[in-house]
Amino acid sequence: MPGQSDKVTIKIPRPLYNRIGKLIEESGYNSVTDFVVYVLRDIASVHNRAEDEVYSEEELQRVKEHLHRLGYL
Amino acid sequence: MIAPHGGKLTNRVLEGEALQEALKEARGLPRVEVNSELATEVRNIARGVFSPLEGVTPSEAFQSIIESDALASGVAWTIPIIFDVPSRDAIPEGQRTCLVENGQARPLAILDVEDIYLWDKQKAAAAVFGTTDSNHPGVKGFYERGDYLVGGKVELLDNNRGPYEKLNLSPVETRAVFEERGWRTVCAFQTRNVPHRGHEELQKTVLGLVDGLFIQPVIGRKKPGDFRDDVILATYEALIDNYYAKDRVFLNILPFVMRYAGPKEAIMHAIMRKNYGCTHIIIGRDHAGVGDYYGEEDAIEIFDEPRFADLGIRPITIRGDFWYCQKCGRVASNRTCPHGKEWQISFSGTKIRQLITEGEAPPPEIMRPEVFAVIQQFDNPFVT
Numbered sequence: 001m002p003g004q005s006d007k008v009t010i011k012i013p014r015p016l017y018n019r020i021g022k023l024i025e026e027s028g029y030n031s032v033t034d035f036v037v038y039v040l041r042d043i044a045s046v047h048n049r050a051e052d053e054v055y056s057e058e059e060l061q062r063v064k065e066h067l068h069r070l071g072y073l
Numbered sequence: 074m075i076a077p078h079g080g081k082l083t084n085r086v087l088e089g090e091a092l093q094e095a096l097k098e099a100r101g102l103p104r105v106e107v108n109s110e111l112a113t114e115v116r117n118i119a120r121g122v123f124s125p126l127e128g129v130t131p132s133e134a135f136q137s138i139i140e141s142d143a144l145a146s147g148v149a150w151t152i153p154i155i156f157d158v159p160s161r162d163a164i165p166e167g168q169r170t171c172l173v174e175n176g177q178a179r180p181l182a183i184l185d186v187e188d189i190y191l192w193d194k195q196k197a198a199a200a201v202f203g204t205t206d207s208n209h210p211g212v213k214g215f216y217e218r219g220d221y222l223v224g225g226k227v228e229l230l231d232n233n234r235g236p237y238e239k240l241n242l243s244p245v246e247t248r249a250v251f252e253e254r255g256w257r258t259v260c261a262f263q264t265r266n267v268p269h270r271g272h273e274e275l276q277k278t279v280l281g282l283v284d285g286l287f288i289q290p291v292i293g294r295k296k297p298g299d300f301r302d303d304v305i306l307a308t309y310e311a312l313i314d315n316y317y318a319k320d321r322v323f324l325n326i327l328p329f330v331m332r333y334a335g336p337k338e339a340i341m342h343a344i345m346r347k348n349y350g351c352t353h354i355i356i357g358r359d360h361a362g363v364g365d366y367y368g369e370e371d372a373i374e375i376f377d378e379p380r381f382a383d384l385g386i387r388p389i390t391i392r393g394d395f396w397y398c399q400k401c402g403r404v405a406s407n408r409t410c411p412h413g414k415e416w417q418i419s420f421s422g423t424k425i426r427q428l429i430t431e432g433e434a435p436p437p438e439i440m441r442p443e444v445f446a447v448i449q450q451f452d453n454p455f456v457t
C-alpha cells in the first residue's frame with residue numbers, strides 16, 4: 001500500500017472526534033485528520049528545537065562579547 | 074525560544090582565518106557589481122535573517138515558491154530573494170564569483186553560482202503580488218529587472234552594519250538578548266513611521282499579552298516625504314526612554330526593501346521576525362499593501378491558510394478605527410468608545426505631517442511632546 005509507512009494511527013476519545021467532526025463542518029478542512037494535523041503542526045512548530053547548531057561555542061562567545069560591548073548584556 | 078524558520082539559523086558570515094583566506098581568493102575571482110539593495114539582501118541571507126536560505130534563489134526553489142509558496146524542501150516561503158542579470162553570460166555559471174557593492178572598494182561576498190535561468194516575470198508577479206498590473210510598484214520592479222536569475226550560495230566578506238551599528242543586531246544576537254531577559258514570548262512591531270499615541274497604545278496593549286516587545290523599523294529605500302530613518306529611530310528612543318518599561322521592550326532595525334506585496338509580504342515579515350526570535354507579529358490592516366490591490370484583512374487572513382500552519386510565529390491584530398477620545402480620556406476605537414465625533418482627535422498621518430511641517434506641535438493626546446521635541450531637532454525630518 002503506497003504511503004502506508006509514513007503515516008501512523010493515533011487514538012483520540014470518540015466524543016472528541018465527533019465534536020471536532022461537527023466543528024469542521026463548512027470549514028476548509030476535509031476531515032478530522034486534516035484538522036488535527038493542522039493543529040498539531042501549529043503547536044509543534046513553536047516548540048521544536050534547532051536540529052543542529054550552526055554556531056560554534058566560540059562564535060556564540062563572540063556574539064555575547066559583542067552584545068556586552070554594546071551594553072545589551 | 075522559538076526555532077528558526079526551517080529548523081536552523083543560517084550563518085554565512087566569514088570571520089577570522091576563513092575571512093582572510095576568502096579575501097585572498099576573491100582577488101583572483103571574476104567580479105560582478107551589485108546595487109545596494111541586492112547587497113542588503115546578501116547581508117540578510119548571510120546573517121540568518123532569511124533562514125533557512127543560504128543564498129540567492131536557484132531555479133528549483135524559485136519554481137516551488139511561485140507555484141506553492143514553499144521552498145523545494147516544503148518549508149513555507151512566499152517571496153523569492155532574486156539576483157537578476159540582463160543576459161546568460163553576465164556572470165560565469167558554475168564558478169565562484171566575487172560580488173562588489175556599487176561604489177565600494179571592499180568585496181561584499183563570494184557567490185558560488187549554481188545556475189542561471191530565464192524567469193517568467195508575469196507568472197512570478199501574479200504569484201507574489203496577486204496582480205500583473207505594471208502600475209503596482211512591486212510588479213513594475215519585476216518587469217524592469219533582467220531576464221535571467223542567478224542562484225547560488227553566498228559567503229559574506231563585508232559584514233558592515235551600516236550607520237546604526239548598535240541597533241543592527243542579527244538574529245543570533247537578538248535571540249541571545251531575548252534569552253538573557255527571560256522572554257518566552259516576543260511580539261514584533263514593524264514600522265516606517267514616527268510613533269504617535271495610537272502606536273503606543275497598540276504596543277502597550279500587546280505587552281499585556283507577551284513578555285517582550287520587539288520594535289523593528291524597516292530601514293532602507295524610502296519615498297520623498299517619508300520620515301527619515303534617523304528621525305524614526307531617535308523618536309522611538311525618546312518614547313521608550315520616557316514612557317516604556319525598558320526591560321520589556323527592545324529596539325532594533327531591519328534593513329529590508331519593502332515589496333508592497335500585501336499578504337505574501339506579511340508572511341515574509343513574519344518569517345524574518347521568527348528568525349530574530351519572535352513568537353508573534355503585529356499585523357495591521359492592509360499590512361505591506363499599496364493602492365487598493367489588497368483587501369484590508371488579506372494580510373491577516375493569509376495566516377489561517379493551512380499551508381502556513383507550520384509557520385510557528387502567529388499574527389496579533391488589534392481591530393478597530395482608533396482616535397483619541399476626550400470623553401473617555403484615552404486612545405479609543407469604534408469597538409470601545411460610544412462617544413460622538415465631537416470628542417475625537419484623529420491620528421491622521423497627513424494632519425500630523427502637516428503640523429510638523431509648519432513647526433507646530435501636535436496635541437499631546439496625539440503625539441508625546443518628547444517625541445515632537447526630537448523631530449524638531451532635525452532641519453528637515455522628511456526624505457527629500
Ligand SMILES: [Zn+2]
Pocket residue numbers: 398399400401402405410411412416
Ligand atoms: Zn469615548
